[in-house]
Amino acid sequence: MSAGTGERAPDRPLSREEQxxxxxxxxxxxxxRVRDELVTLAHGAGGRATRSLVEAVFLEEFRNPLLEPLAxxxxxxxxxxxxxxxxxxxxxxxxxxxxGDLAVNGTVNDLAMCGARPLHLSAAFVLEEGFPVAxxxxxxxxxxxxxxxxxxxxxxxxxxxxxxxxxxxCYITTAGVGRIDRPGRLSAAAAEPGDAVIxxxxxxxxxxxxxxxRGGLDVEADLVSDTAPLTGPATRLLDACDGVRCLRxxxxxxxxxxxxxxxxxxGVAVVLDEEAVPVRPAVRGACELLxxxxxxxxxxxxxxxxxxxxxxxxxxxxxxxxxxxxxAAIVGRIGADPPGTVLLRTAFGGTxxxxxxxGDPLPRIC
Amino acid sequence: MSAGTGERAPDRPLSREEQxxxxxxxxxxxxxRVRDELVTLAHGAGGRATRSLVEAVFLEEFRNPLLEPLAxxxxxxxxxxxxxxxxxxxxxxxxxxxxGDLAVNGTVNDLAMCGARPLHLSAAFVLEEGFPVAxxxxxxxxxxxxxxxxxxxxxxxxxxxxxxxxxxxCYITTAGVGRIDRPGRLSAAAAEPGDAVIxxxxxxxxxxxxxxxRGGLDVEADLVSDTAPLTGPATRLLDACDGVRCLRxxxxxxxxxxxxxxxxxxGVAVVLDEEAVPVRPAVRGACELLxxxxxxxxxxxxxxxxxxxxxxxxxxxxxxxxxxxxxAAIVGRIGADPPGTVLLRTAFGGTxxxxxxxGDPLPRIC
Numbered sequence: 001m002s003a004g005t006g007e008r009a010p011d012r013p014l015s016r017e018e019q020x021x022x023x024x025x026x027x028x029x030x031x032x033r034v035r036d037e038l039v040t041l042a043h044g045a046g047g048r049a050t051r052s053l054v055e056a057v058f059l060e061e062f063r064n065p066l067l068e069p070l071a072x073x074x075x076x077x078x079x080x081x082x083x084x085x086x087x088x089x090x091x092x093x094x095x096x097x098x099x100g101d102l103a104v105n106g107t108v109n110d111l112a113m114c115g116a117r118p119l120h121l122s123a124a125f126v127l128e129e130g131f132p133v134a135x136x137x138x139x140x141x142x143x144x145x146x147x148x149x150x151x152x153x154x155x156x157x158x159x160x161x162x163x164x165x166x167x168x169x170c171y172i173t174t175a176g177v178g179r180i181d182r183p184g185r186l187s188a189a190a191a192e193p194g195d196a197v198i199x200x201x202x203x204x205x206x207x208x209x210x211x212x213x214r215g216g217l218d219v220e221a222d223l224v225s226d227t228a229p230l231t232g233p234a235t236r237l238l239d240a241c242d243g244v245r246c247l248r249x250x251x252x253x254x255x256x257x258x259x260x261x262x263x264x265x266x267g268v269a270v271v272l273d274e275e276a277v278p279v280r281p282a283v284r285g286a287c288e289l290l291x292x293x294x295x296x297x298x299x300x301x302x303x304x305x306x307x308x309x310x311x312x313x314x315x316x317x318x319x320x321x322x323x324x325x326x327x328a329a330i331v332g333r334i335g336a337d338p339p340g341t342v343l344l345r346t347a348f349g350g351t352x353x354x355x356x357x358x359g360d361p362l363p364r365i366c
Numbered sequence: 367m368s369a370g371t372g373e374r375a376p377d378r379p380l381s382r383e384e385q386x387x388x389x390x391x392x393x394x395x396x397x398x399r400v401r402d403e404l405v406t407l408a409h410g411a412g413g414r415a416t417r418s419l420v421e422a423v424f425l426e427e428f429r430n431p432l433l434e435p436l437a438x439x440x441x442x443x444x445x446x447x448x449x450x451x452x453x454x455x456x457x458x459x460x461x462x463x464x465x466g467d468l469a470v471n472g473t474v475n476d477l478a479m480c481g482a483r484p485l486h487l488s489a490a491f492v493l494e495e496g497f498p499v500a501x502x503x504x505x506x507x508x509x510x511x512x513x514x515x516x517x518x519x520x521x522x523x524x525x526x527x528x529x530x531x532x533x534x535x536c537y538i539t540t541a542g543v544g545r546i547d548r549p550g551r552l553s554a555a556a557a558e559p560g561d562a563v564i565x566x567x568x569x570x571x572x573x574x575x576x577x578x579x580r581g582g583l584d585v586e587a588d589l590v591s592d593t594a595p596l597t598g599p600a601t602r603l604l605d606a607c608d609g610v611r612c613l614r615x616x617x618x619x620x621x622x623x624x625x626x627x628x629x630x631x632x633g634v635a636v637v638l639d640e641e642a643v644p645v646r647p648a649v650r651g652a653c654e655l656l657x658x659x660x661x662x663x664x665x666x667x668x669x670x671x672x673x674x675x676x677x678x679x680x681x682x683x684x685x686x687x688x689x690x691x692x693x694a695a696i697v698g699r700i701g702a703d704p705p706g707t708v709l710l711r712t713a714f715g716g717t718x719x720x721x722x723x724x725g726d727p728l729p730r731i732c
Contacts, residue, residue: 044493054523058506083488086524
């Protein structure tokens with residue numbers, strides 16, 4: 001990419017400034033066009049293709065300061081947070097949850113990742129003709145339970161029905177508004193060299209559970225989805241530490257995708273310690289069989305926090321002090337070089353790049 | 367339904383109180399169960415089946431004071447309005463608009479019907495694998511234009527992709543938050559005998575345009591969708607009149623459905639004057655050929671206003687003074703009896719009941 005760009009000798013390493021410029025240029029080019037003429041499953045996977053499509057089409061057309069960070073939600077000058085998520089998970093019911101609590105927790109978590117307490121939720125349903133009313137009732141009951149658990153209500157909604165073969169049972173889009181009571185704003189761009197990277201619990205359980213629930217795999221594993229509201233751990237963390245740079249729930253694309261977004265937004269390196277990343281043996285085993293890396297597998301009740309290095313211990317204590325944070329771990333740190341990159345120090349003492357997700361190993365995971 | 371309920375002689379007409387009680391009982395029974403075991407297209411039509419499903423499943427599970435009125439949006443104690451709509455219209459592109467501006471205007475209008483000015487919009491996409499990126503770009507451009515016209519921005523979103531055959535190109539769910547600056551709240555339950563019923567313009571253009579765009583009908587008509595933001599006319603009306611009881615945009619199920627909801631919510635009769643209802647000749651002609659009543663056909667840029675009778679003239683002047691209100695008309699009045707009923711005084715001097723929509727004459731109209 002930088003070949004032939006001038007005075008730099010081919011063997012001289014890029015300076016920090018050159019690296020940042022190159023990163024910006026790469027992002028600009030990616031924005032300018034999306035390579036594919038047709039939408040593919042990869043465009044919905046949350047990785048590189050999703051980002052390209054969103055930047056080339058939606059950001060290009062809608063561009064405004066609140067949308068531009070492409071974060072989990074938008075936060076306006078009055079501290080009002082606003083977010084939305086569409087849910088197309090298959091199967092609709094799986095161990096530990098269903099599309100209903102997933103849809104509520106997903107939006108509650110996006111608000112929590114903005115540092116907001118949830119005020120209200122909306123829910124819009126696209127139903128396929130022939131969908132059992134009993135299943136819809138089960139989904140609605142699950143949404144109601146999840147909303148109660150998160151201390152929020154579904155105050156408005158919509159229901160549309162499409163002909164058989166024009167949907168897959170039930171799709172749900174939730175939106176949420178929340179209120180940020182604290183000064184300061186969380187931002188992936190705020191990560192700084194020296195910060196600590198924390199995950200709130202073991203990763204990959206939701207994605208692996210969905211894969212196993214789809215059957216066709218002769219794997220026995222005692223796994224349930226991790227779908228849960230993150231308002232509690234997020235609040236504990238923000239109450240305990242004023243040095244929280246950003247919170248991100250590790251959904252589509254998993255922890256690896258979130259860390260790549262942080263690395264790119266802040267122009268920093270993220271250095272992960274493989275042995276420190278909490279992965280349950282059942283998840284690790286299933287991932288080995290499936291040939292996928294747990295770092296890319298969706299969680300629906302786990303978050304990544306970047307916290308000022310000197311507050312890492314306090315942050316960990318705060319997370320571990322309550323539900324959904326007992327197994328929190330410091331998994332790495334923010335470094336300076338190479339900017340825009342996630343590096344993994346492997347258990348064998350090597351280092352490899354954890355790249356952005358390409359393609360979609362697990363379509364319709366949420 | 368009241369047969370055998372006691373002392374009332376079979377030929378004595380029901381008293382006002384008995385009628386109201388019967389109406390309440392009818393609604394309670396409807397809420398308790400939804401008759402169908404499978405979701406049908408009628409459940410998405412906005413009429414009786416939709417109402418039953420929403421009450422039996424969603425209201426039953428989610429019940430809370432903000433949701434309960436089942437209005438166009440929810441308004442909290444701080445004057446924050448919140449609303450959502452899913453859009454599954456087919457075809458995606460039609461004369462006068464496409465799914466993009468429809469999705470923006472629909473949510474902007476729901477906010478306007480709450481008396482709110484729009485603050486922010488969200489947009490979530492469910493795309494079918496193989497959908498042309500060029501079409502998505504066209505939809506996004508149309509959303510951006512509609513948002514600019516309504517003075518609002520799309521600040522957050524989500525994109526999901528499902529396999530071929532699991533959607534129909536592109537479904538969009540928008541949500542919106544708005545702010546109510548005026549004291550007092552609009553409510554369908556506030557309609558009172560003596561009030562005037564106004565529509566902001568000719569009805570049925572969106573629905574008929576969609577029907578014609580689907581082809582298969584040998585009808586030539588110079589019609590375009592009426593999709594438009596109603597913030598302007600709603601603001602003019604609310605600025606001019608403090609006696610506005612409620613505003614409702616006449617989307618799925620048309621003016622007839624909105625009026626039935628008002629009649630039921632307020633326990634009043636709505637008496638329409640057939641000759642006063644503005645219907646363009648092309649819409650009237652197409653409806654005759656299709657065998658449908660324009661009163662049930664969706665509009666996407668027309669509203670029904672119920673206004674204190676003594677302010678009817680001022681309200682009409684305010685609507686007519688600007689865009690999207692030039693052809694506003696007083697189409698009827700609120701009466702006391704029979705409660706929960708919409709009556710139409712026909713051009714021939716007769717009277718007929720305009721009942722709630724049953725079935726779905728026009729599936730996927732929005």
